[in-house]
Each structure stands twice: as structure tokens, then as C-alpha cells.
Amino acid sequence: MVKKIGILTSGGDCGGLNAVVRAATLRAINEYQWKVFGIRDGTLGLLKNPLDVLELTNKHFDGNLMRMGGTFLGTNNKGNASEQKVLEGFKKLELDALIGIGGDGSMKILQKLTKKGGINFVGIPKTIDNDVKDNDLSIGYDTAVDVATNALDMLQPTAASHRRAMILEVMGRDAGHIALNSGIAGGADVILIPEIPYSLKKIADHIDNIRTQGRNHALIVVAEAVKKEDGSKATVKFVDGQVRLGGIGTYLGDEIYKLTDAETRVTVLGHVQRGAQPTHRDRLIASAFGVYAVDLIAKEKFNRIVVWKNRGVTDIDLDSIAGQSKTINVSDPLIKVAQGLGIYVGEI
Numbered sequence: 088m089v090k091k092i093g094i095l096t097s098g099g100d101c102g103g104l105n106a107v108v109r110a111a112t113l114r115a116i117n118e119y120q121w122k123v124f125g126i127r128d129g130t131l132g133l134l135k136n137p138l139d140v141l142e143l144t145n146k147h148f149d150g151n152l153m154r155m156g157g158t159f160l161g162t163n164n165k166g167n168a169s170e171q172k173v174l175e176g177f178k179k180l181e182l183d184a185l186i187g188i189g190g191d192g193s194m195k196i197l198q199k200l201t202k203k204g205g206i207n208f209v210g211i212p213k214t215i216d217n218d219v220k221d222n223d224l225s226i227g228y229d230t231a232v233d234v235a236t237n238a239l240d241m242l243q244p245t246a247a248s249h250r251r252a253m254i255l256e257v258m259g260r261d262a263g264h265i266a267l268n269s270g271i272a273g274g275a276d277v278i279l280i281p282e283i284p285y286s287l288k289k290i291a292d293h294i295d296n297i298r299t300q301g302r303n304h305a306l307i308v309v310a311e312a313v314k315k316e317d318g319s320k321a322t323v324k325f326v327d328g329q330v331r332l333g334g335i336g337t338y339l340g341d342e343i344y345k346l347t348d349a350e351t352r353v354t355v356l357g358h359v360q361r362g363a364q365p366t367h368r369d370r371l372i373a374s375a376f377g378v379y380a381v382d383l384i385a386k387e388k389f390n391r392i393v394v395w396k397n398r399g400v401t402d403i404d405l406d407s408i409a410g411q412s413k414t415i416n417v418s419d420p421l422i423k424v425a426q427g428l429g430i431y432v433g434e435i
């Protein structure tokens with residue numbers, strides 16, 4: 088029987104989204120001869136009249152799309168769509184199943200919605216934060232770490248030229264995965280993550296030591312959700328009234344400047360971590376996830392999320408990870424690697 092499946096990208100964009108939509112579409116059409124509908128702008132496409140959906144065919148994937156950042160379907164990370172209207176939209180589409188590509192937040196919303204509407208659902212994890220529970224790698228994370236590592240590569244020469252301490256503020260919400268991984272790969276001297284408290288005095292001593300030992304500059308990576316030393320959050324109020332994470336880099340820059348004689352400068356990396364061309368690893372995971380998700384639908388296995396485990400793709404029950412996230416444990420082997428390299432990672 089010809090099935091009709093829907094696919095949407097939800098939450099913040101990242102590298103690899105076009106590759107996963109491509110993989111799922113190719114598998115559904117070429118292996119099963121199903122019809123695939125791409126829903127625009129997360130669930131917002133379902134609120135439009137007529138519905139803002141696009142029947143995807145092989146011709147949409149002319150070879151270029153999988154190489155590009157962003158999502159050609161569009162996405163939305165506000166979670167403000169009316170539940171009732173979205174469910175009406177799904178009903179009009181008459182789908183046999185839906186593939187939702189999202190992070191932990193949007194996955195929770197989609198799962199609740201699809202359960203309520205009796206829609207067969209399969210989730211695919213994507214988020215540069217890499218904080219989806221029981222999943223080693225989310226689509227977009229590798230690209231973000233690569234961008235942050237490249238930024239450190241570019242900050243090091245200018246840091247050395249001016250004898251400065253350079254601070255790089257990276258994204259990741261409450262998880263320090265981007266900071267820890269890029270910090271190690273990019274030769275940082277200090278890595279601060281939300282999961283581990285730190286001492287400004289110890290950072291200052293560490294930088295002074297580096298200088299005493301003969302290196303004139305230092306690199307510091309800080310995750311956006313790291314708190315100030317007094318435990319308060321660094322946030323910025325936007326004109327839309329929303330309070331978002333931001334400013335911890337500037338805070339650290341000022342404090343380190345006061346405590347050492349190192350001149351500091353701050354780079355806030357921001358959304359370049361999301362919009363970059365996907366790395367080969369993100370394209371690979373995206374391709375594996377897309378094919379696997381369609382095969383799950385063929386086997387009528389629903390309310391599942393596709394995950395990357397032990398260097399391969401598998402699936403787990405969506406309920407088993409609902410409302411939970413994956414942050415860094417102090418016993419993470421990479422913390423030991425960082426310490427082994429002499430990197431200050433906080434007060435453990």
C-alpha cells in the first residue's frame with residue numbers, strides 16, 4: 088500500500104538538516120514508493136490555508152542541497168503554534184506517519200502533539216547542543232564543534248601577536264559539549280562549562296603561570312550557560328522582551344583583565360555554529376538517521392527516536408528520554424583528557 092509520510096524540521100536549525108530530509112525522502116520513494124510531504128517552518132506550515140507543504144521528489148535533491156547549512160523546509164523554535172490548529176492541519180494532510188527532526192525541546196512538543204492526535208511518530212535528533220539523552224551524536228553538533236575549533240585556530244595567531252588572553256563564548260545551552268570538545272581540539276588553556284563550577288582566582292593564576300613559563304597568550308573557551316562566579320546567570324534582554332543566554336564572555340573578559348596583567352578580548356561565536364556547511368560526519372549521521380527512520384515506519388515501529396550508539400544507528404522508546412537531557416558528567420573521560428593536557432576545567 089502506498090503510504091503518505093510527512094517530514095518536518097523543528098527547533099533551531101543546524102548543519103545536516105537538508106541531508107537528513109534528503110535521505111528520508113530518497114529511501115521512502117526509491118525503496119517503498121511512498122509519497123513524502125515536507126511541512127514548512129516546523130509545524131507552522133500546518134496553520135496555513137492552504138497548508139504550506141511541499142511534495143518532495145527526487146528532483147528536489149539535485150546534488151547541491153545536502154551540502155548546504157540550514158533547512159530548506161524552514162523551521163521554528165518558538166513552540167507557539169496552537170495545538171488544536173496544528174492537529175487540524177495534520178488531519179487534513181491524512182498522513183500515515185510523521186518524521187520529526189528536532190532537539191529535546193521540540194521533540195517533547197511533537198511527541199505530545201502526535202500522541203494527542205493519534206499520529207504515528209518517529210523522531211530524529213538534531214541539535215548543536217548534543218544534549219539528547221541516550222544518544223551519542225545529534226545532527227549538527229559535529230559541525231558546530233568544527234566551527235568553534237576553527238575559531239580557536241584563528242584566534243590563536245592574533246592572541247599571540249598582541250600577547251592577549253582571548254575568550255571565546257560558544258553555544259550549547261545547559262550542556263558543555265561544544266565548549267569541552269572544541270576547547271580540547273583547539274588548544275584552549277581554560278575551558279568553562281555549565282556543569283563544573285570555577286574560581287576566577289584560579290583562572291587568573293593559571294594564566295599568570297602560562298606567562299611565567301614563557302607563553303605570551305592564552306585561549307579561554309566558555310559555554311554560554313556558565314554562570315558568573317556569584318552564581319547569577321549572564322543573560323541579555325532582547326527588544327521582543329525575551330531573556331536569552333549571553334554575556335558570560337564579556338564578564339570573564341573584564342574579571343580576568345582585572346586579576347591579571349593580560350589584556351583580554353572577547354569573541355561571541357553565535358549562530359555561525361549553526362549555519363555552517365555540514366561536516367562529513369554530520370552528513371553521514373543524517374543519512375543514516377534518515378534511512379533508518381523510514382525503515383522504522385515500514386516496520387510500523389512508532390513513538391521511537393533514532394539514535395547513534397556504539398558507532399551505529401539504532402532506535403529507542405521516545406518515552407524513555409522525555410524531559411531529560413544529556414549534560415557532561417565530571418567523570419567524563421574528556422574531562423580527564425583536558426586535565427591531562429594542563430587545561431583548567433574548573434573546581435572538580
Ligand code: F6P
Nearest residue numbers: 099164214215216258259260332
Ligand atoms: O539549542 C540550539 C541553540 O543554538 C542554543 O545553543 C542557543 O542557546 C539557542 O539555540 C539560540 O537560539 P536562537 O536561534 O533563538 O537565538
